[in-house]
Amino acid sequence: MSSSTEPLAIHFGAGNIGRGFIGPILVEAGYSVLFTDVNKDVIRAIHSNGAYDVHILDNKEVGKPLEDINVTHVDGILSTSPELIDRLAEDADIITTAVGPFVLAKIAPTIAKALQRRAEMGVRKPLNIIACENMVGATKQLQEHILGHLPGSSQSSSDLHDYISEHVGFANCSVDRIVPPQKASSNSDAVDLDVAVEPFHEWVIEETALKQPLPVPIRDAKLTSQLTAYIERKLYTLNCGHAITAYLGFLQSKSSTVDVSIANPRIRRVVEGAMKESGAALRRKHGFREEDHASYVQEILTRFANPNLKDDVARVGRGPLRKLGPADRLLGPIAMCREFGLKRDSLLMGVAAALRYNNPEDEESVKLQGMIRERGVEAYVEELVGKEDMGGVLKAYKELGPRLYLI
Numbered sequence: 001m002s003s004s005t006e007p008l009a010i011h012f013g014a015g016n017i018g019r020g021f022i023g024p025i026l027v028e029a030g031y032s033v034l035f036t037d038v039n040k041d042v043i044r045a046i047h048s049n050g051a052y053d054v055h056i057l058d059n060k061e062v063g064k065p066l067e068d069i070n071v072t073h074v075d076g077i078l079s080t081s082p083e084l085i086d087r088l089a090e091d092a093d094i095i096t097t098a099v100g101p102f103v104l105a106k107i108a109p110t111i112a113k114a115l116q117r118r119a120e121m122g123v124r125k126p127l128n129i130i131a132c133e134n135m136v137g138a139t140k141q142l143q144e145h146i147l148g149h150l151p152g153s154s155q156s157s158s159d160l161h162d163y164i165s166e167h168v169g170f171a172n173c174s175v176d177r178i179v180p181p182q183k184a185s186s187n188s189d190a191v192d193l194d195v196a197v198e199p200f201h202e203w204v205i206e207e208t209a210l211k212q213p214l215p216v217p218i219r220d221a222k223l224t225s226q227l228t229a230y231i232e233r234k235l236y237t238l239n240c241g242h243a244i245t246a247y248l249g250f251l252q253s254k255s256s257t258v259d260v261s262i263a264n265p266r267i268r269r270v271v272e273g274a275m276k277e278s279g280a281a282l283r284r285k286h287g288f289r290e291e292d293h294a295s296y297v298q299e300i301l302t303r304f305a306n307p308n309l310k311d312d313v314a315r316v317g318r319g320p321l322r323k324l325g326p327a328d329r330l331l332g333p334i335a336m337c338r339e340f341g342l343k344r345d346s347l348l349m350g351v352a353a354a355l356r357y358n359n360p361e362d363e364e365s366v367k368l369q370g371m372i373r374e375r376g377v378e379a380y381v382e383e384l385v386g387k388e389d390m391g392g393v394l395k396a397y398k399e400l401g402p403r404l405y406l407i
């Protein structure tokens with residue numbers, strides 16, 4: 001359990017990346033971490049155990065963790081508990097989230113209420129809010145949702161806005177560690193809080209947006225004034241290649257995993273091709289050195305091949321409509337390639353693979369397939385990628401067919 005003398009981080013979303021990365025890195029830095037989630041069983045277990053293990057799995061010995069880390073100084077509170085508002089208002093030094101991009105709107109009213117209370121109480125210590133979701137500008141989006149829940153125009157609301165600008169930092173970030181779905185506990189009644197993760201980890205935070213001083217620095221996080229370069233590099237390389245590996249892998253077998261999919265030479269060729277294409281655009285836009293970006297891509301391929309992670313292609317492919325968003329991992333790099341007049345055939349194949357993602361267990365996939373049926377694939381593809389690139393996507397879509405037959 002946490003001691004009240006430590007600075008407090010309140011983290012929304014006690015799921016894979018929350019327990020497997022954000023929680024531990026904050027504890028390691030000296031914060032106590034209060035997880036908040038809608039999942040009653042997980043919250044009850046964190047509250048009563050006050051600790052769990054993170055198993056670091058690399059690709060050496062199958063099944064054997066490289067290292068186990070015991071994470072302590074953690075507690076849990078339900079996200080619907082009225083006490084959460086008090087803790088956010090009075091005690092929090094940092095608020096982090098890893099709930100999924102669409103959930104940011106749902107947690108915003110709670111944070112807005114807490115900020116109002118914090119201002120009324122005159123709490124002067126800085127508060128920093130950092131949304132750790134896979135998207136460009138996640139914290140900015142959360143900030144907009146929060147501001148939308150604050151009272152309208154009056155003297156007191158203008159004082160509140162002044163208080164927030166002075167004391168609350170909203171910092172975007174890029175967060176990178178592959179945390180696969182966790183195995184169910186062998187005892188069906190017990191919640192297993194332990195998390196298996198890969199060794200690689202990188203958390204990059206927009207330094208200029210932080211309200212300083214932090215009570216203790218987050219030792220393992222990198223602070224930068226160039227966040228856009230980091231987040232675009234990560235989303236348009238790792239997440240781009242990951243999504244394509246998942247969609248092509250799913251066409252081979254619905255229960256495939258990322259390591260199995262990337263071991264297929266034909267899939268690897270497309271994935272590596274797509275990451276090189278997005279890399280060419282990223283280098284033009286952000287000035288990364290060619291050899292640095294080439295090793296970044298190779299390191300990512302090695303991470304995908306980790307046989308211990310057993311990362312389901314269905315997890316990595318989840319939410320295809322979100323992943324086909326205009327600034328997301330597939331269309332984002334395509335737009336950049338188009339802007340610089342660069343080749344993008346493998347990326348277009350990636351879009352086609354996403355459009356072939358037909359998983360009845362994924363709500364967005366069901367919606368996507370419905371839209372393709374209703375509008376017709378040509379019209380839908382044109383709407384998605386525009387006239388210039390529709391031919392490339394449609395050709396790849398036909399080539400792929402509903403299943404990937406491998407020679």
Ligand SMILES: NC(=O)c1ccc[n+]([C@@H]2O[C@H](COP(=O)([O-])OP(=O)(O)OC[C@H]3O[C@@H](n4cnc5c(N)ncnc54)[C@H](O)[C@@H]3O)[C@@H](O)[C@H]2O)c1
Nearest residue numbers: 013014015016017037038079098099100101133134178179
């Ligand atoms: N798993 C990864 O490898 C990884 C890596 C980097 C970033 N991310 C990003 O982190 C986010 C979470 O991913 P994840 O893999 O941990 O997913 P997850 O499903 O394991 O965790 C999400 C958690 O949020 C909780 N939640 C849902 N609604 C909530 C609400 N209203 N209030 C509080 N909690 C709520 C869920 O119960 C769940 O425990 C996503 O945006 C993802 O893109 C994931």
Ligand SMILES: O=P(O)(O)OC[C@@H](O)[C@@H](O)[C@H](O)[C@H](O)CO
Nearest residue numbers: 134175176177178179239242316
């Ligand atoms: O979380 P999503 O659905 O945006 O993307 C799925 C994976 O690509 C992602 O979770 C990666 O594992 C993670 O981004 C690695 O840092």
